[in-house]
Amino acid sequence: MYSFKNDYSESAHPNILKAIIDAGLEQNDGYGMDSHCENAKVLIKKAIQCESADIHFLPGGTITNSTFISYALKPYQAVISADTGHINIHETGAVEASGHKILDIATPDGKLTPELIQPVLAQHQDEHWVQPKMVYISNPTEIGTIYYKTELENLSKYCKENDMLLFLDGARLAMGLTAKGNDIALIDLPKLVDAFYIGGTKVGALFGEALVITNDLLKKDFRFNMKQRGAILAKGWLLGMQFEELFKDNLYFELGLHANNMAYLLKTIFEKAGVSFLGDAPSNQLFPILPNWLLEKISQKYIISVWSKPDSHHTCARFCTSWATQETDIISFEKDFSEMLINKK
Amino acid sequence: MYSFKNDYSESAHPNILKAIIDAGLEQNDGYGMDSHCENAKVLIKKAIQCESADIHFLPGGTITNSTFISYALKPYQAVISADTGHINIHETGAVEASGHKILDIATPDGKLTPELIQPVLAQHQDEHWVQPKMVYISNPTEIGTIYYKTELENLSKYCKENDMLLFLDGARLAMGLTAKGNDIALIDLPKLVDAFYIGGTKVGALFGEALVITNDLLKKDFRFNMKQRGAILAKGWLLGMQFEELFKDNLYFELGLHANNMAYLLKTIFEKAGVSFLGDAPSNQLFPILPNWLLEKISQKYIISVWSKPDSHHTCARFCTSWATQETDIISFEKDFSEMLINKK
Amino acid sequence: MYSFKNDYSESAHPNILKAIIDAGLEQNDGYGMDSHCENAKVLIKKAIQCESADIHFLPGGTITNSTFISYALKPYQAVISADTGHINIHETGAVEASGHKILDIATPDGKLTPELIQPVLAQHQDEHWVQPKMVYISNPTEIGTIYYKTELENLSKYCKENDMLLFLDGARLAMGLTAKGNDIALIDLPKLVDAFYIGGTKVGALFGEALVITNDLLKKDFRFNMKQRGAILAKGWLLGMQFEELFKDNLYFELGLHANNMAYLLKTIFEKAGVSFLGDAPSNQLFPILPNWLLEKISQKYIISVWSKPDSHHTCARFCTSWATQETDIISFEKDFSEMLINKK
Amino acid sequence: MYSFKNDYSESAHPNILKAIIDAGLEQNDGYGMDSHCENAKVLIKKAIQCESADIHFLPGGTITNSTFISYALKPYQAVISADTGHINIHETGAVEASGHKILDIATPDGKLTPELIQPVLAQHQDEHWVQPKMVYISNPTEIGTIYYKTELENLSKYCKENDMLLFLDGARLAMGLTAKGNDIALIDLPKLVDAFYIGGTKVGALFGEALVITNDLLKKDFRFNMKQRGAILAKGWLLGMQFEELFKDNLYFELGLHANNMAYLLKTIFEKAGVSFLGDAPSNQLFPILPNWLLEKISQKYIISVWSKPDSHHTCARFCTSWATQETDIISFEKDFSEMLINKK
Structure with missing residues (x-):
């Protein structure tokens, strides 16, 4: 059965595999202290136009989020997230396991705004409450929506005014920044957020995320936190090699754009059939609302995810395209x- | 100014102070291994009619909650609480600091039911989510409501069926079990919950809570967790002496009833003036909704808490009576x- | 049986009990935000001659150590301690439970020196090791020895040079600073350490320690950490009242001196009988090395602690005098x- | 420069790379729920002759140790380790970060025995101390020594008698079990330890360790702990594929034996020159004690690690051979x- 279940069902882009094979028995220093990691950092700094950024390669998304958040917060500080945020629901309490409360905010489109955050800050006024210190967002969000530049600027401004950090989870950043209607450029991010990560796992890498820290106060000794949490790979150059390929010749964004384009083709198919969608998701995740009988038929030939049940006759499914979808x-x-559709009965 | 701010604004009941004074320079073993603690445990076991319970004395409510919850849960397990639950909003993230997520549920009256919990369990199905393992309730709740026996029985049954622990925070247990309309007896609790605590701080003690563990699986080595979290007082007999007094001759419940009775008198005053209340709170906390001008006048002579702002002209205040209110x-x-009221203008 | 087991076997000094009784039903703000705590802080600041210090009252020693250490360190930082240090052996892993390694150093007299610490720093050079960031000492130490001024100055200088914090556990500070031979004054401490605590539990209080933070970088939002760890007592004024009494008219040091003097009398008794001691312990803890038969006889009439077994015929016991010893x-x-001795046979 | 620095300086064995390449764009279920992981588990169960074992694949050694140890221990329990143990010195406090103290024991040869552990258990008697609950060993140890069967049996028996778990870190298990003089078979391990891991990173894999849990009490919900700690790779089949190759046709132990054989050749070279060694290390790590001038010369052409400084004229170096050493x-x-040697001057 063909799978539209997610964007990490296939191995890595051929260029990445080739780079690893070509290295042969080349000896490298361990723990990310090698020339491939150095070179990948140079390429990324160039792409984000921020020489002063600190860049670290970590093996996966959950460990990147929990390593950074646990580093940035004091024990009594909390992180604000959309209730649908990955850290809030899909990481088995990793942030709480590091000691920090997540203040989750209900938001219909998965996006946070100053207006949504304001009541939370108003409520948390003294030492009997946790202290909100970071805002966590994903772009695209868990439900496929994207932030627009003005939205991100407003959020950034609001965080600065309220002495909070802004951290952007870019597990699918390539898709977000190449989505239809997107007006955020990669070079905007260092100016607007304190840290973000460039996701590799969902964009053609075997594994690996590049964490970019731009706030100088969050740089010192970060590798200690990485090592403690098991986030430094012994053969760290494997991460460097992958990001070298992704950021050489713009491959990273080409893969994201391709995944989006495949989703748009798929979307047209649903639209032609009169299918409606859960919200406006312009990236590589589609959330069509299908009659149950149709979903059942599809499930016999395709692997997809069930997202929610809007009513007893319909199911919202998630179709996810990837860099490898043809x-x-x-x-x-x-x-x-x-x-x-024809053989309905 | 006279304070209705809370029920721990005054020192301890005279009997308690007398017991401490009368002990003079009596020497006692440290860390709660003394005869006063032993005796207090005997009195409590008799009162709850449960010989097999393990009883521990801890200095305060937050440390009782976090010490017990962190002991009972595996690292990836979570505790379910009303969104207004004390652990969720007034303990500065103590539960999360011990590594556990709180799954908070919106509930208008501060009480949890199987129906409210069911969707949370339905959502948490695999290892990508935390595992709900405990339900935390308070009786009375943070907003002064009380559980009725059928409600508690249903919740207890539901927890057992779903392999979850039920923990009852009894910071104001004396008021809850002597409230108008209450139909739960102290001896019901060991049968219905896995652990609960009998609050002293808010019922006439200088400080101290008696944690009662009835589930045999939650007893082994509990004192290790207490010591680690700083919850064993060196001069532990001070806690024993206080609970000896509270559970000799029913003083504990007399103090709770008195606090309630004072609240009822206060309630009548508001009712006569046509003031309405936030929900039905039959214990020692009243939540009258007052016009702002009246609240301002009251605040010039009385210390009270502001609870919420239902609209721009009214404020919901909290008036709390205590064992010491005359x-x-x-x-x-x-x-x-x-x-x-007369001099309004 | 009379107990020389420790210095917290008796209740509180009469002045303290009187103050609590005299307060009657006086209403106070909760959580240490009351006038007694304020007044006690003024008295302590005067005694230490350091207006800028932040002072907090916590209920016990273990919770003071773990609350401060967990506040001061980043997740990957460690605290250096003598292997006999209280945090290393008698607090059930409280520091580790907050996430931090203790780097313990073997030291015959319980005291740390730059020379002992140097090899540990030399070994901890990169992110594969924890980062030593704090030195924890007690004065007097767990084995009754005291620091001399030059020793403390050297340690202080060494810590500053190596960007480490110096934290002094003063559970028995009153005895340390009134011990024979002591040349450290209370007013020296704010200049030499980043934080220290003035122990009340072992010096005539019912409970309570006064944490003094002098390093400005360790002050912000400390009460959040206290509340999270259950270290803020609801009726916090009980702590304020006790330290008011202890620091009014020098009672604190009088009680320490008295405990020491009782130990000296006891020491003379042993010395006359030709008993030798484990090291030089000039404060209120004596460690006589007794023949087993004699220890057995003593144990029939007195409660003491067994400290160690130097050989099969002798036992090192601990005799502890207190403010209440007559x-x-x-x-x-x-x-x-x-x-x-006479009836040996 | 050629590197003898460690055994993870080269990429993966050609068979492993070929398997990954050959998979092409094959779609797999994520998070280790795929057929490759299933197949690898079957192969490992066959190799260890233990059908009932639970096997999990994790990306690296530090995360395997901390994920398992934090899962197995209650908050107040501690793990015993040789002072040279990897968890004690080279994992940046990962175990402590999960809340648990490491009780480290000085041991000249890196190995633990019941005799060495006994005094630690004797000392830890009540709730004022952490509770020793697990013994952690590595085979080979950090200093290249190996356990013999009788030693491991004694340790296993002792742990059972004292209600402690025994966990074996097998980062270099292939080298340990093929070392000269080794008399432990892979099939002995499930009977002697509660859990162990079969290291891949240092034995020809790109990354990955296979954790084998044989104690039934340590199996339930383990994947929750993995997910929480970021130890479940999205493209988990990459781990499955690697262990399929390693446990097909005995490749795993062939690679270990090869690394050892290369070390033996190297050892002969040193022996011929009269060089002495730090202890008896019969696996792929050699610790020759070299005159400083010679080490300096070697360092100009070869990358090695400095281990210790036995005296001012000599340095103990570590030479590590690998599966890839020719x-x-x-x-x-x-x-x-x-x-x-010839051109000394």
Whole structure:
């Protein structure tokens, strides 16, 4: 069965595999202190146009979030997140395990705004409450929406005014910054957030995320926190090699754009059939609301995720395209889907 | 100014102070291994009619909650609480600091039910989510409501069916179990919950809570967790002496009833003036909704807490009576209040 | 049986009890925000001659150590301690429970020196090791020795040179600073350490320690850490009242001196009998090395602690005198001891 | 420069790389729920002859140790380790960061025995001390020594008798079990320890360790702890594929034996030159004690680690061979070494 379950169902982009193979038995220093990591950092700094950034390569998203957040906060400080935020629901309490409360805010489109945050700050006034100190956002969000530049600027300004840090989870940053309608450039991020990560796992790498720290106060001794949390890979050059490939010749954003384009093709198929969607998700995750009988038929040939149940006759599913999705895969789906619609009974 | 701010504004009941004074320079073993603690445990076991319970004396409520919860849960397990629960909002993230997520549930009356909990369990299905393992309730709740016996029985049954622990925070247990309409007896608790604590700080003690553990699986080596968290007082007999007094001749519940009775007198005053209340709170906390001008006048002579702002012209205040509130204090207030109403302009 | 087991076997000094009784039903603000705490802070600041110090009252020693240490360190930082240090062996891993390694150093006299610390720093050079950031000492030490001024100055200088904090546990500070030979004054401490605590529990209080923070970088939001760890007592004024009494008219040091003097009387008794001691302990803890038969006889009439077993025929015992030990208690012991020696067979 | 610095300086064995390449764009379920992981588990269960074992694949050694130890211990429990143990010195306090004290024991050969552990247990008797609950060993140890079967059996028996868990870190298990003189078979381990891990990173994998849990009480919900600590890789099949290759046709132990054989060749070179060694290390780590001038010369052509400084004229170095070390590398070194000896002046 073909899987639209997520964007990390396939191995890595051929360039990445080739780089690893080509290295042969080359000896490298361990723990990310090698020339590949150094070179990848140079490429990323150039791409983000921020020479002073500190860049670290970590093996996965959950460990990147918990390593950074636990580093940045004092024991009594909390992080604000959308209730749908990955740290709040899909990381098995990793942030709390490091001692910090997540103040979650209900938000229909997965995005945070100063207006949504204000009541939380108003409520947390003294030492009987945790101290909100960081705002965590994802772009795209968990439900596929994206931040627009004005929104991010407002949030950034609000955080600075309220002495809070702003951290952006970019697990799918390539898709976010190449989505239809996006007006944020990679070079905007260092100016607007204190730290963000450039996700590799969901954008064609075997594994690996590049954490970019731009706030000088959050740089000192960060590798200690990484090592303590098991986030420094012994053969760290494997991460360097992958990001060298991703940031050489713009491959990273090409892969993101490709995943989005495959989603748009898929979207057209649903739209033609009159299917509606959960919100406006312009990146590589689609949330069509399907009649249950149709979802059942699709599930016999395709692996997808069930997202929610808007009513007893319909199910909201998640279709996720990836850097590896082929146009032929979409065409096959279109054919199958048409037949399902025709053979309804 | 007279304070209705809370029920721990005054020192301890005279019997307690007398017991401490009378002990003179009596030498006692440290860390709660003394005869007063032993005797207090005997008295409490008799009162709860549960010989097999393990009883521990801890200095305060926050440390009792965090010491017990951190002991009972595995690292990836979470505790379910009303969003208004003390552990969720007034303990500066103590539970999270011990590594555990609180899954908070919005509830208008501060009480949890199987129906409210069910969707949370339904959502938490695999290792990408924390594992809900404990339900935390307070009786009375943070907003002064009380559980009725059927409610507690249903919750208890539901927890057992779903392999969850039920923990009851009894910071104001004396008031809860002597409130108008209450149908829960102290001896019901060991059968319905896995652990609960009998609050002393808010019921006439200088400080101290008696944690009662009835689930055999939660007893082994508990004192290790207490010591580690600084919850074993060197001069532990001070706690034993206080609970000896509170559980000799039913003083504990007499003090709770007295606090409630003082609140009822106060309530009548507000009711006569046509003041409405936030929900039905039959214990020693009253939440009258007052016009702002009246609250301002009251605040010039009385210390109270502001609870919430239902609209721009009204404020919900909290008036809290205590074991030490005198009927004359209420009469004085009535006089002042009448004058304020008359001299409105 | 009379107990020389420790210096917290008796209740509080009469002045302290009187102050609590005299307060009657006086209403006070909770959580240490009351006038007694304020007044006690003024008295202590005067005594230490340091207006800028931040002072907090906590209920006990373990919780003071873990609350301060967990506040001061980043997650990957460690605290250096003598292997006999209280935090290393008698606090059930409280410091580790807050996430921090203790780097323990073997030291025959319980005291740390730059020379002893240097090899530890030399070994901890990069992110694969924890980062030593604090030196924890007690004065007197766990084995009754005291620091001399030059020693403390050298340690202080060394810590500053190596960017480490110096924290002094003063559980028995009154005895340390009134011990024979002591040349450190209370007013020296703010200049030499970043924080220290003035122990009340072992010096005539019911409970309570006064934490003094002099390093400006360690002051911000400290009460958040206190509240989170359950270290803020609801009826915090009880702590304020006790330290008001202890620091009014020099009572604190009088009690320490008295405990020491009782120990000296006891020491003379042992010395006359030719008993030798474990090291030089000039404060209120004596560590006589006794033949086993004699210890057994003593144990039939007196409660003491067994400290170590230097050989199969001898036992090192700990005799601890307190603020409440009476000269008549020592005289009784002398009489009993003489008889035991005479009736050896 | 050629590196003898460690055994993870080179990429992966060609078979492993080929398996990854051959998979192409094969789609797999995420998080280790794929057929490769399943198959690798079958192969390992067969190799260890223990069908009932639970096997999990984690990305590295530090995260394997901390994930397992934090899962197995209650908050107040401690783990016993040789002072040279990897968890004690080279993991930046990861175990303490999860809340647990390490009780480290000085041991000249890096190995623990019941005799060495006994005094620690004797000392830890009540709730004022942490509770020793696990013994952590490595085989080979950090200093290259290996456990013999009788030693491991004695330790296993002692742990059971004292209600402690025994956990074996097998980062270099392949080298340990193929070392000269070794008499432990892989199939002995499930009977003697509660859990162990089979290290891949140092034995020809790109990364990855296989944790084997044989104690039934330590199996439930372990994946929750993994996910929380970021130890579940999204593309988990990469781990499965690697262990499929390592445990197909005995490759794992062939690579270990090869590394050892290269070390033995190297050892002969040193022995011929009369060089002495730090202890008896029969696996792939050599600790020759070299005159400083010679070490300096070697360091100009080879990357090695400095281990310790036995005296001012000598340095103990670590030479580490790997699965990728070629006999020609050793021959080159022999040639260089001879010349250095000849051209001393």
